[in-house]
Amino acid sequence: MSKRGYHHGNLRQALVDAALSLIEAKGPTGFTLSEAAKQAGVTPAAVYRHFAGREDLIAEAARQGYEIFADVMQYAYDSGQPSALAAFEATGRAYLAFARKYPGHYIAMFESGISVNHSPELAAVSRRARDVLERAATELSQHIPEEKRPPPAMFSAHIWALSHGVVELFARNSPGTQSPFPPEDLLETGIGVYLRGLGLLPKDE
Amino acid sequence: MSKRGYHHGNLRQALVDAALSLIEAKGPTGFTLSEAAKQAGVTPAAVYRHFAGREDLIAEAARQGYEIFADVMQYAYDSGQPSALAAFEATGRAYLAFARKYPGHYIAMFESGISVNHSPELAAVSRRARDVLERAATELSQHIPEEKRPPPAMFSAHIWALSHGVVELFARNSPGTQSPFPPEDLLETGIGVYLRGLGLLPKDE
DNA sequence: TGTACATCAGTGAACGCGCGTTCACTGATGTAC
DNA sequence: TGTACATCAGTGAACGCGCGTTCACTGATGTAC
Numbered sequence: 500m501s502k503r504g505y506h507h508g509n510l511r512q513a514l515v516d517a518a519l520s521l522i523e524a525k526g527p528t529g530f531t532l533s534e535a536a537k538q539a540g541v542t543p544a545a546v547y548r549h550f551a552g553r554e555d556l557i558a559e560a561a562r563q564g565y566e567i568f569a570d571v572m573q574y575a576y577d578s579g580q581p582s583a584l585a586a587f588e589a590t591g592r593a594y595l596a597f598a599r600k601y602p603g604h605y606i607a608m609f610e611s612g613i614s615v616n617h618s619p620e621l622a623a624v625s626r627r628a629r630d631v632l633e634r635a636a637t638e639l640s641q642h643i644p645e646e647k648r649p650p651p652a653m654f655s656a657h658i659w660a661l662s663h664g665v666v667e668l669f670a671r672n673s674p675g676t677q678s679p680f681p682p683e684d685l686l687e688t689g690i691g692v693y694l695r696g697l698g699l700l701p702k703d704e
Numbered sequence: 705m706s707k708r709g710y711h712h713g714n715l716r717q718a719l720v721d722a723a724l725s726l727i728e729a730k731g732p733t734g735f736t737l738s739e740a741a742k743q744a745g746v747t748p749a750a751v752y753r754h755f756a757g758r759e760d761l762i763a764e765a766a767r768q769g770y771e772i773f774a775d776v777m778q779y780a781y782d783s784g785q786p787s788a789l790a791a792f793e794a795t796g797r798a799y800l801a802f803a804r805k806y807p808g809h810y811i812a813m814f815e816s817g818i819s820v821n822h823s824p825e826l827a828a829v830s831r832r833a834r835d836v837l838e839r840a841a842t843e844l845s846q847h848i849p850e851e852k853r854p855p856p857a858m859f860s861a862h863i864w865a866l867s868h869g870v871v872e873l874f875a876r877n878s879p880g881t882q883s884p885f886p887p888e889d890l891l892e893t894g895i896g897v898y899l900r901g902l903g904l905l906p907k908d909e
Numbered sequence: 910t911g912t913a914c915a916t917c918a919g920t921g922a923a924c925g926c927g928c929g930t931t932c933a934c935t936g937a938t939g940t941a942c
Numbered sequence: 943t944g945t946a947c948a949t950c951a952g953t954g955a956a957c958g959c960g961c962g963t964t965c966a967c968t969g970a971t972g973t974a975c
Contacts, residue, residue, distance in 0.1 A: 510918080531960080531962085532963090533962075534960095542919065552963080612731055652885070653885055656890055657890065660894065661894075663873055664869030667814075667868060667872065668864060669865065680855075688854065696899070696901030712952075736927080737929060738928065739927095747952065748930085749953070751929095751930095752931085753952070758930095
């Protein structure tokens with residue numbers, strides 16, 4: 500264990516990590532700049548060497564989350580190719596998997612109250628994540644007869660909303676509100692029924 | 705304008721109303737006990753005549769929200785009877801209508817971080833609201849051949865999640881994240897596709 | 910390899926603030942007689 | 943109808959706290975020569 504020098508070396512990222520673990524442990528409200536600094540072994544004032552302030556730190560945590568999120572979605576999409584259906588279903592599963600694996604990031608992204616327009620970078624990377632799902636939806640909807648094809652943006656909005664709802668309502672350890680079913684099953688079956696409704700899955704089980 | 709007496713007369717409810725308007729205006733974090741008291745024209749200390757503390761005040765706001773919510777859902781359900789399908793679709797629409805009409809209550813209920821088990825009353829009334837949707841789902845699912853019928857609790861969980869996701873992602877005036885479609889349309893079409901997937905709506909438009 | 914020096918990451922003390930909560934109190938209200 | 947009195951809703955001052963942020967500073971690090 501080498502003695503830490505006067506300079507931290509990687510304080511910026513250490514602060515982001517501290518913020519994430521605080522958010523994960525105590526919710527978006529539980530995070531304070533001072534406590535994050537303390538957890539990184541540093542004076543609160545040191546934070547200002549790396550961030551404009553509290554909100555800026557959260558925004559960076561969210562940005563990193565979107566970055567991971569977009570990668571995860573992209574990877575899932577690719578793994579299902581060349582089948583449009585497999586690619587689409589994989590991205591749906593990836594949404595929930597991300598929320599479970601990176602709860603701190605997820606909360607920073609969707610529940611911390613920071614706007615996706617906080618910075619151009621944040622807007623861009625969130626757009627990138629959305630685009631993956633939308634592309635998967637677009638390609639899948641090619642298999643629906645044109646005249647009864649819903650707009651792909653609506654299609655993907657439905658799945659996004661269902662996924663988000665499942666996460667918020669059933670995949671949180673909010674005390675007392677335990678899920679009647681595993682969230683993964685809920686999302687899987689929900690998407691299944693939905694795709695069947697679009698004629699993209701056979702009518703029978 | 706009669707001079708206010710020394711006693712407020714209905715301070716308890718005035719505080720709840722103040723809390724709701726603050727929550728609506730500034731989010732669940734924006735609400736403070738002190739400011740709610742100020743808005744009700746009263747000293748912060750006066751709050752303690754009526755509530756155990758800050759959290760207790762939010763819980764009461766949420767409780768009143770669930771009460772209204774359950775009534776609204778029940779009314780919608782009744783209005784669709786005797787058609788199981790009409791009743792179900794009406795409750796779906798009622799969910800979103802409630803979220804739009806009572807944003808303060810909605811946030812207190814679902815985003816304030818208070819547990820539904822804060823008090824037995826709160827647990828009971830939230831149970832009542834859930835039960836309406838679950839009953840509608842149960843009745844509607846009678847029309848599905850028994851062997852391919854999903855558990856009604858799962859059925860209603862899907863709709864609950866979709867509705868909640870639509871509200872959170874597309875029905876909030878979160879700056880920059882405007883919806884590509886009106887939330888009402890999104891929910892309506894989403895539920896439509898879903899019901900078609902269950903064989904409860906004809907295959908063709 | 911050694912020295913002088915510029916850089917700049919982090920310190921530590923201080924700030925003003927508004928928070929939730931407590932306490933002894935006061936005075937308006939309602940009731941008993 | 944009038945008076946005495948109990949109740950209790952709201953006051954106002956005070957508290958300790960942790961917050962985000964600022965500031966002049968210091969001393970470790972890295973570079974130029």
